Each structure stands twice: as structure tokens, then as C-alpha cells.
Amino acid sequence: MSTRAGTAADDQFYREYILDHYKNPRNFGRLENPDISHEEDNPLCGDVIGMDFRVKDGVIEDIRFHGRGCAISQASASLLTERLKGLPLEDAKKIGKADVLGELGIDISPARIKCALLSLKVLKVGAYGLAGNDEDEE
Amino acid sequence: MIKTLDVETIRKDFPIFKTGIAYLDSANTSQRPRQVTAAMVEYFEKFNSNVHRAAYRIAEEATVRYEATREKVRDLINAASTKEIIYTRGTTEAINLVAYSWGRKHIKHGDLIVLTLLEHHSNIVPWQILAAEKGATIEYVDIDERGELRLDQFQKLLEHSPKLVAFGQVSNALGTINPAQEMVAAAKAAGATVLVDGAQGAPHQGVDVRALGCDFYAFSGHKMLGPTGAGILYGRRELLEAMDPFMSGGDMIKAVRIEGTTYHELPWKFEAGTQAIAEVIGLGAAVDYLSALGMDAVRAHEREITEYAYEALSDVEGLTLYGPPPSRRAGVISFSIEGIHPHDLATIADRDQVCLRAGHHCAMPLMTRLGVAATARASFYVYTQKDEVDRLVGSIKEAQRIFK
Structure with a gap:
């Protein structure tokens, strides 16, 4: 019944790069005078993620995220900021649920899907003003 | 003298335990015996x-x-x-x-x-x-x-x-x-x-x-x-x-x-x-x-298992226990592990079929007062046995190994 891995590195869920993004989050912190700043939380578990964006000529020039939460929500946010940095806002708008889950590269159970998609919600609601609660949308 | 619960016999009334789960979420909802x-x-x-x-x-x-x-x-x-x-x-x-x-x-x-x-x-x-x-x-x-x-x-x-x-x-x-x-x-x-x-x-x-x-x-x-x-x-x-x-x-x-x-x-x-x-x-x-069973015996069993769990969890490095000593609490133990979010702990425990609650437990004002967003919580009832607590400790150590 237990699927114990020999070392942490070969854990099929908490993969090495997920743990690395959790422990050493990229683009973590705040931006001074951001063009866009938005925060969302997951009321179920109290996880919080916020993002600050600097946008120049329609391109996300710089980005920082802050917050607290589980490995999945934090790693997902860290991975997303890497992808967003330098991306035109128009392209950022095309990022969807499947992209974020694909980037995480692990099987996410229904219980953890909100953790994985919290950062995407911050992007959607904050960066281009879409309403929240649209996790079912592709 | 208070009679003690015969937990092994009690567990036979709960078919769900045949699945092999360690059920540590009775404060959320209990299991039901076949009589019910x-x-x-x-x-x-x-x-x-x-x-x-x-x-x-x-x-x-x-x-x-x-x-x-x-x-x-x-x-x-x-x-x-x-x-x-x-x-x-x-x-x-x-x-x-x-x-x-x-x-x-x-x-x-x-x-x-x-x-x-x-x-x-x-x-x-x-x-x-x-x-x-x-x-x-x-x-x-x-x-x-x-x-x-x-x-x-x-x-x-x-x-x-x-x-x-x-x-x-x-x-x-x-x-x-x-x-x-x-x-x-x-x-x-x-x-x-x-x-x-x-x-x-x-x-x-x-x-x-x-x-x-x-x-x-x-x-x-x-x-x-x-x-x-x-x-x-x-x-x-x-x-x-x-x-x-x-x-x-x-x-x-x-x-x-x-x-x-x-x-x-x-x-x-x-x-x-x-x-x-x-x-x-x-x-x-x-x-x-x-x-x-007798409610005095129920209480006595919960107190025994809570004391056992409190001791076992106290021995885990990097673990913080919340709330009063076991003599002044019911069969509920909230805790957190340094560097591991309760949700991650619950996911890892779940792989070992250990059912653990992670979250704010519908008590957000209390969580705010404690300065935490969430805790992990183990809770016990008439059917809880020490082995289930031991399995929880095993899952915590596994989580610590993964997150080290």
C-alpha cells in the first residue's frame, strides 16, 4: 500500500524540481511600484499567493511573487513566474490550466488542484481582470 | 472503576477498517458501525x-x-x-x-x-x-x-x-x-x-x-x-x-x-x-x-490514546503541538512540522492510508490568533488504536525525509 521512494529525488509526486522551486522559489519577493499587483487566497487551506508585475510596451518586463502555502502552490507559482518573465501580456493571457499542470508535470489529485492553480488565478484575475472561480475553464 | 474498551472487538463492527486505513479524522466525521x-x-x-x-x-x-x-x-x-x-x-x-x-x-x-x-x-x-x-x-x-x-x-x-x-x-x-x-x-x-x-x-x-x-x-x-x-x-x-x-x-x-x-x-x-x-x-x-460501551469508558479510552499520541508526537523533531496538555484536552491533536505545509503532510500520509486533516478546521479566527494559516490535525475515537498513531509518526518521518 505504500509507495516509498528510495531517496527524495525519485519521489513521483514531490519531484526534485518541485521541492527545489518550493525551497528556492524563483522571482520571490515584491516589486516597488508595480504596474499590476494582485493577491488571491485559497480559503480552504489559507494559502496565499500574490504577484507584482512590471509591464513595458505590453511585455512583462519583471515579476515577483509572494505568499505562503504548500509545496504545490508555491512551486506552481515559482514555475509560472519563470514562464511569464519577458512574455507579452497577450501571450500570458493564453496560458491555461493545462499549461500550468503540464509544467508541474505530476498527477494532481482533485484535493490538490486548487493548490496547483492558485497562481494561475492570480495571473488571470490580476493581470487581465478576469473573474475568479474559473478553474473549470480550459 | 471504569471499564475499558475492547478496541479489537469494537473494530470488528467497523467494516471500513478492512480497507487498511488508519483513520485519524474522527473530529471531522466518525466512522459508523454495522449496527448503525x-x-x-x-x-x-x-x-x-x-x-x-x-x-x-x-x-x-x-x-x-x-x-x-x-x-x-x-x-x-x-x-x-x-x-x-x-x-x-x-x-x-x-x-x-x-x-x-x-x-x-x-x-x-x-x-x-x-x-x-x-x-x-x-x-x-x-x-x-x-x-x-x-x-x-x-x-x-x-x-x-x-x-x-x-x-x-x-x-x-x-x-x-x-x-x-x-x-x-x-x-x-x-x-x-x-x-x-x-x-x-x-x-x-x-x-x-x-x-x-x-x-x-x-x-x-x-x-x-x-x-x-x-x-x-x-x-x-x-x-x-x-x-x-x-x-x-x-x-x-x-x-x-x-x-x-x-x-x-x-x-x-x-x-x-x-x-x-x-x-x-x-x-x-x-x-x-x-x-x-x-x-x-x-x-x-x-x-x-x-x-x-459507556461514555466514561469512551472518555477513558480517548484520554489514553491522546496521551500516547501526544508523547509520540512530542518526540518528533521539528514538530510543534498546539493546545493544552493531554489531561486537559479531548481526543484531538493539532500540530505543524517545520518546513512542511500541513497539506503536503496530509498528501504523504494519505499514501500510507493515514487519514489526516489539514487546514483551518473551520476555525479561522483561532488560526489567526495562533498565527498560522493551517495545522495538521489527528483526532481519535472509540476504535482508534495505538498502531494508527504509530503509522502517523511513520508518515511524518517519511515527509521529513522527502522535504529534508
Whole structure:
């Protein structure tokens, strides 16, 4: 019944790069005078993620995220900021649920899907003003 | 001398344990023995019909079984009369009933309602809605560093003559056992009406509502071996008599005329519409089961397993325990592990079939007070054995290995 891995590195869920993004989050912190700043939380578990964006000529020039939460929500946010940095806002708008889950590269159970998609919600609601609660949308 | 529980024999009554799970989430909802499901199945297969309405034999049988639960519950909590035992869907509905039927009549602009920081949301939100509607004020009793209520502060609040005092007998998040009898007596002396949320009390210790002295006592069947959808509101008869109905419709009336309606007598005045008949019958079987074990033995077993778990968890490096020492708490232990979010811990425990709660436990004001967003929580009941606690410790060590 237990699927114990020999070392942490070969854990099929908490993969090495997920743990690395959790422990050493990229683009973590705040931006001074951001063009866009938005925060969302997951009321179920109290996880919080916020993002600050600097946008120049329609391109996300710089980005920082802050917050607290589980490995999945934090790693997902860290991975997303890497992808967003330098991306035109128009392209950022095309990022969807499947992209974020694909980037995480692990099987996410229904219980953890909100953790994985919290950062995407911050992007959607904050960066281009879409309403929240649209996790079912592709 | 208190008899002890034969946990191995008890576990044979719970088919779910054949799946191999270690179930450490009984404060959330308990498991149900086959006696409870059998009572429900018997109703469905032998006398399924509506209660109070039909003039044939199986409906009479259904009514008898349905009403028998009322007497079992009355006896369990030592209420004076079955008229004081109202069926609800659970604690939440019971508290909402009081907030609606009693609160809207008695709480006025400027009145004070006293709650505590240990409350479950279901004993906060109905009062917040009522207070907003009426222009009443809510004050919350703080906790000390052990997670116990600041009784000095409670006494101070009572000097302001609150109209209502509502508090949980046992904290669902920390397991703190509040000095309920002392608190009720003080609140009553200050002239308050008192509601005790017994959701975490009634399943785990003997309750005597008359000795407790409260006006209302609410609890859920599903946390005490019964099915979901059946719970209890106890209310002192004179208060219930003076209250208007909560829900209205069929079965709660005496006579409906186009000029107006007269209500049914207690307890049916508060039970509109077709009720959760099978669930209430199941709750009756759950009360029988607990009564046969003896509530003192239930409490003694929980205390033993809680002490064992507290010791075992104390030995884990990087683990923080919240709440009072085991002698002053029910079978609930909230904790956190340095560097590992409770959700991640619960995911890793789940792979070992260890069912653990992670989150704010519907007690966000308390979590804010503790300065945490979430904790992991293990909770125990009559069927919990030490091996399940050992498996939890194993899962924690596995999580620490992954996150090292």
C-alpha cells in the first residue's frame, strides 16, 4: 500500500524540481511600484499567493511573487513566474490550466488542484481582470 | 472503576477498517458501525414509509422507531423531556435554528453576544448575521498560550450583561476541554441565555444538560457513530415553547386555515417537512452503541490514546503541538512540522492510508490568533488504536525525509 521512494529525488509526486522551486522559489519577493499587483487566497487551506508585475510596451518586463502555502502552490507559482518573465501580456493571457499542470508535470489529485492553480488565478484575475472561480475553464 | 474498551472487538463492527486505513479524522466525521447501517437498511427494506402521517402498519413501525431515538437521546444527555429534543440535520442547523427563532425575537439593537476564539465557524457566522441584522455587538473571549480560554476576560465580559453567551464544550481545532459547567453558571448568573456547542462534547464524554445548566445544547450524530444528516438541538422547554418555528410547512402545524395557522406542539413545531427518517433511526442505533460501551469508558479510552499520541508526537523533531496538555484536552491533536505545509503532510500520509486533516478546521479566527494559516490535525475515537498513531509518526518521518 505504500509507495516509498528510495531517496527524495525519485519521489513521483514531490519531484526534485518541485521541492527545489518550493525551497528556492524563483522571482520571490515584491516589486516597488508595480504596474499590476494582485493577491488571491485559497480559503480552504489559507494559502496565499500574490504577484507584482512590471509591464513595458505590453511585455512583462519583471515579476515577483509572494505568499505562503504548500509545496504545490508555491512551486506552481515559482514555475509560472519563470514562464511569464519577458512574455507579452497577450501571450500570458493564453496560458491555461493545462499549461500550468503540464509544467508541474505530476498527477494532481482533485484535493490538490486548487493548490496547483492558485497562481494561475492570480495571473488571470490580476493581470487581465478576469473573474475568479474559473478553474473549470480550459 | 471504569471499564475499558475492547478496541479489537469494537473494530470488528467497523467494516471500513478492512480497507487498511488508519483513520485519524474522527473530529471531522466518525466512522459508523454495522449496527448503525443495519438499522437504516432495516428501515429501508422492512418499513420504509413516512412518519406521523399514514394509517398503516409499516408507517406506525417507522414512526415508533423514529421517535424512539428521541428517548434514547433524552436519556443520553439527561434532558427532562423528549419535548426538549429537536431533530436537526446537525449542529450547524441546530445553532441556526436558535439564532433564527430565539435570536430574532430576543436580540435587540445594542445587545452584547459573547463568543470565544475557539469557536467553529458554525458557532460564529449565525451570530454575526444576527448581530449585523439587529445592530448587536459580538465580543470574543481570548485564549492563553496553552490554548485555554481566558476566564478572567470572560468574567469581565459578563459584567456587561450579555444577552447571549455561546461557546463550544470542546474545541474542534485544539481539543481544549472548556470548563463548561463553571462558564454556564457564571453566564446564567449574569443573566445571559447560554448555548453550548456540543459537537465535540457529546460524542466523547457523558453529558448531563440539566447539571450543565445551559439553555441550548447542539450536537451532530455523524461525529458520534451515526450517519450524516441527523443531529440534535436540546432546548429548555420554556424557551422552546416561546419560540416561533424555524422552518415552516408540513408536519409542524396543528391546523392551517386561510386566516392563519396554529403550530404543532413540541418538539414537532421545529420539524417541518419530511425528516431524515433513516438517519434519525441510525442515530438511535449509534446512541445504543455508545451507551453499551459507556461514555466514561469512551472518555477513558480517548484520554489514553491522546496521551500516547501526544508523547509520540512530542518526540518528533521539528514538530510543534498546539493546545493544552493531554489531561486537559479531548481526543484531538493539532500540530505543524517545520518546513512542511500541513497539506503536503496530509498528501504523504494519505499514501500510507493515514487519514489526516489539514487546514483551518473551520476555525479561522483561532488560526489567526495562533498565527498560522493551517495545522495538521489527528483526532481519535472509540476504535482508534495505538498502531494508527504509530503509522502517523511513520508518515511524518517519511515527509521529513522527502522535504529534508
